Amino acid sequence: MTLSSAPGPIGVFDSGFGGLTILRELVQTLPEYDYLYLGDNARAPYGTRSFETVYRFTLECVQYLFDQGCQLVVLACNTASAKALRTIQQYDLPAIDPDRRVLGVIRPSAEAIGRVSLSNRIGVLATSGTVKSESYLLEIAKLYPQIQVFQEACPMWVPLVENGEYNSPGADYFVKRHVDALMRQCADIDTVILGCTHYPLLAEKIRQYLPSHVTLLSQGQLVADSLADYLERHPGMDSRLTRQGSLTFLTTDSTDLFNQPASRFFGRPVSAQFVTLS
Known part of the structure; x- marks a missing residue:
């Protein structure tokens, strides 16, 4: 199948809802562009799955967005960025269409660290899958070899958020537990990255539980600023993106199950369309 070279929307992909916190900042920063969001909710969560499975699922979703006319796709998912992005960029894109691009969320987050941390000691709060991938350690080491990275896996945080319990008293126990565990690793941590798009x-x-001197970085604005810079530096790609300010939401699961939680993540009402990938 030959893909069209006609301009299209920016594709934004996540295994579920978290990527909507990225999309929210993209729309805030670059409102003139068209966006097509795909949540693979039927197969979520990705965090506990193997590298091979995450890669296969992510590639299917990227291909689907390409088929819908997207010339640029943002993997608004730490797990997909950690386990699939590099392989897709290096091995799949040259065969699919060397002029298209797939970008992730980990590198923009890593790039920001060097501009923020003074102590060169940073913390990452993330899912077990992202922590095990060591993607943040690797990316930060490439850019800033002098920075030490301390990671803490927070397996209960995504279920708390997805079940609408993020403001509940029960959430305090799990948040404090993992924040304290991270800070016990190194008292000199001065910057913490939220390495999961649910965590905002x-x-x-x-x-509340971080020391007052610690800077907390959410990925949404970092990714949005990085994309704005990328498009300024790549006018050829920028010219392949449509600009009518439209937003389209797609899910591989029930729209009734998607719309209400999605609206919480996105910060305004969401009405999605159901799609099948095959």
Whole structure:
């Protein structure tokens, strides 16, 4: 199948809802572009799956967005960025269409660290899958070899957010537990990255338990600023993106199950369309 070279929307992909916190900042920063969001909710969560499975699922979703006319796709998912992005960029894109691009969320987050941390000691709060992938350690080491990275896996945080319990008293226990565990690794940590797109909904509680001098970075604005810079530096790609300010939401699961939680993540009402990938 030959893909069209006609301009199209920016594709934004996540295994479920978390990528909507990225999309929210993309729309805020670059409102003139068209966006097509795909949540693979039927197969979520990705965090506990193997590298091979995450790669296969992510490639299917990227291909689907390409088929819908997207020339540029953002993997708004830490797990997909950690386990699939590099392989897709290096091995699949040259065969599919060397002029298209797939970008992730980990590198923009890593790039920001060097501009923020003074102590060169940073923390990452993330899912077990992202922590095990060591993607943040690797990316930060490439850019800033002098920075030490301390990671803490927070397996209960995504279920709390997805079940709407992120403001509940029960959430405090799990947030404090993992924030304290991270800070026990190194008292000199001065910057913490929220390495999961669900975690911005817990940011207020996380700040309560972090020492006041620690800077907390959410990925949405970092990714949005990085994309704006990327498009400025790549006018050829920028010219292949449509600009009518439209937003389209797609899910591989029931729209009834998607719309209400999605609206919480996105910050305004969401009405999705159901799609099948095959």
